[in-house]
Amino acid sequence: MSAFTVRIATPQDEARVGALLSVCYATLMAPDYDPALMKTVLPMMSAANPALLACGTYYVAENDAGEVVGCGGWTPEHPGRGDIKPGLGHIRHFATHPAWTRRGIARALMARCKAEARAAGIDRLECYSSLNAEVFYTAQGFHELGPIDIAFTPACHLPCVHMACAL
Ligand SMILES: CC(C)(COP(=O)(O)OP(=O)(O)OC[C@H]1O[C@@H](n2cnc3c(N)ncnc32)[C@H](O)[C@@H]1OP(=O)(O)O)[C@@H](O)C(=O)NCCC(=O)NCCS
Numbered sequence: 001m002s003a004f005t006v007r008i009a010t011p012q013d014e015a016r017v018g019a020l021l022s023v024c025y026a027t028l029m030a031p032d033y034d035p036a037l038m039k040t041v042l043p044m045m046s047a048a049n050p051a052l053l054a055c056g057t058y059y060v061a062e063n064d065a066g067e068v069v070g071c072g073g074w075t076p077e078h079p080g081r082g083d084i085k086p087g088l089g090h091i092r093h094f095a096t097h098p099a100w101t102r103r104g105i106a107r108a109l110m111a112r113c114k115a116e117a118r119a120a121g122i123d124r125l126e127c128y129s130s131l132n133a134e135v136f137y138t139a140q141g142f143h144e145l146g147p148i149d150i151a152f153t154p155a156c157h158l159p160c161v162h163m164a165c166a167l
Contacts, residue, residue, distance in 0.1 A: 004069060004105055006112050009058045016068040017048035017060065024095040032131040033158070041152050052092055057120075059112055061096075061105045069097040070105035074113040074125060089117040091127035094136075110140045118167050129161045141165045 025045055030038060052058040058073030072094035076084045096105045128150055129137045142163040149157035
């Protein structure tokens with residue numbers, strides 16, 4: 001099994017994280033979503049978020065060749081509204097390269113998130129899981145709060161699952 005290391009992302013990772021999100025979402029989310037919906041949302045979902053890359057709590061996993069094969073992080077800010085509630089953290093933009101799944105990359109990224117969030121005084125993490133990722137978040141100790149549709153445009157909603165995990 002090839003090794004990988006986890007480090008804090010920087011704005012210089014924008015192109016590599018964007019490339020990772022594109023191939024990851026297009027490949028790994030496709031089985032659970034309508035193709036026409038994916039075609040519409042993929043360009044909006046797959047751009048790396050500059051604020052996340054600069055926040056210091058977003059991480060990338062690199063393989064031995066220095067390629068970014070995983071990403072994910074957390075923020076105290078709500079992903080849509082930007083508000084902050086004491087003790088609450090939000091999981092953001094997790095993705096593993098399709099050729100690197102089931103090697104513990106996302107688990108390692110989540111362990112880093114949990115450790116850093118705890119150290120920052122967070123006692124509960126929430127996420128909006130894609131339908132395909134629910135099994136991963138459940139394996140990381142998250143439980144379902146209920147279904148939620150994420151609006152990309154007024155006419156375009158992505159069915160997701162709102163989940164939470166006590167730290
Ligand atoms: C969800 C995702 C990030 C998981 O990445 P990963 O690096 O493959 O996950 P890990 O190898 O760390 O898996 C950890 C555990 O989660 C569970 N798990 C992960 N993927 C799974 C799958 N496809 N089926 C069943 N269980 C799975 C398993 O319990 C696994 O442990 P195991 O391999 O020892 O059995 C990846 O599948 C992905 O990028 N999906 C598409 C993007 C996405 O939906 N992101 C989330 C947006 S909210």
